[in-house]
Amino acid sequence: MGAVVGTLAMQTRQRRPSRDKLDDELELSVVCHRPEGLEQLQAQTSFSKKELQVLYRGFKNECPSGVVNEETFKQIYSQFFPQGDASTYAHYLFNAFDSSHNGSIKFEDFVTALSILLRGSTTEKLQWTFNLYDINQDGYINKEEMTHIVKAIYDMMGRFTYPALKTDTTKQHVDAFFQKMDKNRDGVVTLDEFILSCQEDENIMRSLQLFENVI
């Protein structure tokens, strides 16, 4: 009896992490991934050795197991957009980064995508963006996919915006996008249409140069 009561009494002091989290962490630590050699990565991407070193050190510090899973990815990305809900967009981003589609981003995926986004040619960047928008990877962007993406982006803004978000804001934005991109008015945007339309738009071309020196 005393033991039972003693246990009851001690319960108040202990704080045990939830079982799920514990199991999860154990699992993650078991799976360990090492990236390919530095020279190989250097050849595959357009980063210098030093840059790769800095990138890897940061990556390894955050993810000692060498891979990022979707949950972690969403949480990291959400930290930058505290006002809104960045999880949907992070989900699409994750799929775009995870080129091998195995549910986790390795360092090579990370660096390859960064290489395209920061050091690639405009065509490559646009191709990557098309890949991002094309959720089901069928080579076409239809209105539904675009609506999902635009909604995800607007979700990141959160509820409190100026001017206030109206119910058809998303739809209007998507319509405007299709108006510009869909040249033959067949309801879908193909890669070529996309690239062509973007190249025609000066603003987009100029903005693409903005993120060159992020690293």
Place this chain on the structure above:
Amino acid sequence: AAGVATWLPFARAAAVGWLPLATKIMPKPPVEKKSRNDEILFVNVSGLRFQTWKNTLDRYPDTLLGSSEKEFFFNEDTQEYFFDRDPEMFRHILNFYRTGKLHYPRQECIQAFDEELAFYGIVPDIIGDCCMEEYRDRKKENQERLAEDTEAENATDAPLPPDSTRRERLWRAFENPHTSTMALVFYYVTGFFIAVSVIANVVETVPCRPIKGSKKELPCGEKYSLAFFCMDTACVLIFTFEYLMRLFAAPSRCKFMRSVMSVIDVVAIMPYYIGLVMPENEDVSGAFVTLRVFRVFRIFKFSRHSQGLRILGYTLKSCASELGFLLFSLTMAIIIFATVMFYAEKGTKGTNFTSIPASFWYTIVTMTTLGIRLSKKGTTNAFLHYKEEGGFQLRENETEREMKRDSIHSFTNAADGDGALFLKNRSSFEHQHHHLLHCLEKTTNHEFTDELTFSEMCMTESIGYRTSRSTSISSQQGMSTSCCPRRAKRRAIRLANSTVSVSRGSVQELDTLQVQKPFRPQSRSSLNARTEDLKLNCDDRDFTAAIISIPTPPANTPDESLAPSPAFHSILRNSRSGSFTHETVKISSL
């Protein structure tokens, strides 16, 4: 934490995905003023040389090693930073920078650890969960011990000041008996009488040999009732005298009367006086007998004479909550089992469990493993049984002038305060983050605001303010609704931490531009920052500018706290413009 800083370039790169959707031009990215070459720093702590990347130390700019304060310790001859502190402790400090978690080494003295933390500018609240409880316990223990020691020291003080009144001297004699011979004598006399009184209480119930001529055995108390009465009277007189003297001598009578010892004294002598006053009739004599039980409390008077008893009292007091919980759970169990027993035995004839309170007794006795036997009908051995039947928005002007003014302003600010490096450390991260948010705004053609303004806007939409937009600071708590409640408190503490750091160098944080009127900062942090911040240029220009200052996010690595805790904390400044022609400043809150 480091995590956020590491992933920012990736988040910015991912912004490329928004570009085709944007209808407006993206804002220019902030200019990188310094090269980002990483270098290895040497830190020499009393001979033990540590080496680390500069970036590692830069992760926490509000500490000594992360800020420019370490330059004061730079040794030109050996090109290293020299600290004349404990090298063993430094290991833990440095690990904090590397991993983002501060651990408390169990073998170290808690005060030494605290001192090191204070020196390096680290707030103890960010100790990781793994070590927090140990740290807190040790700290509490230490504080209690210190309090006791100081108390003891004060008690055995130096000799009295010469010009003290008789009253003070008397009080002193009572509190520290060994100061004067008289006091010592009195101390021993009272002790003796307490012992005598207690023994008398015990002895008077012992059966003595019967008086001549009668067979019945009497307790000694009744046989020698006069003797016992005299002894009792003498003791009570002594105790009363002592109590009155103490009352007279006490520096604060009210406080004395409320203290535990005086209550015990009163309880010890009251029964006697009540007994004197009460008439000798049968009705109240029962109550009187109960009152005599209180005489046994005289034994507690010994706690003035025994340090150990007092310590026992303190121990009980300090674990009062745990004991209380024990009692509570015991009560719960008693009630449950008593109820069960009552309903189980309800049908049986002649049962002892006539009601639930009656079952309590059985349950208590059983749970405390005493055990009683209940009489069953028809059994020969029947025993007598008793019945007793508980972050943010960066709105920068598109013109070049703003950027220039920005840089000029930041230079002047840097020149003002200490730590020009401080400015660069902080603001580059903020710059980039705000640029990212700004791009998002441009993509969606909407701007970030906060709750208050949003509701205001909804109300005033019809009136048609052209440019009057003001934001007020949204509460930090409101932002982070998805975080664990456990973290909320930590964040609040971290908030305070970063607030402190903010006020240290908040002048430099302003990469700002314009503001119309004096700010009315509303967040807690901005109240702190207020005094330093308001050196902004006021101008009558008609545009918005944004001021962001975000202290580097406090220690929180993503893999430890994967709860989405926005580790940022920004100061929102609110400038409300009275007139409609001005635009006000907006700040993003993160």
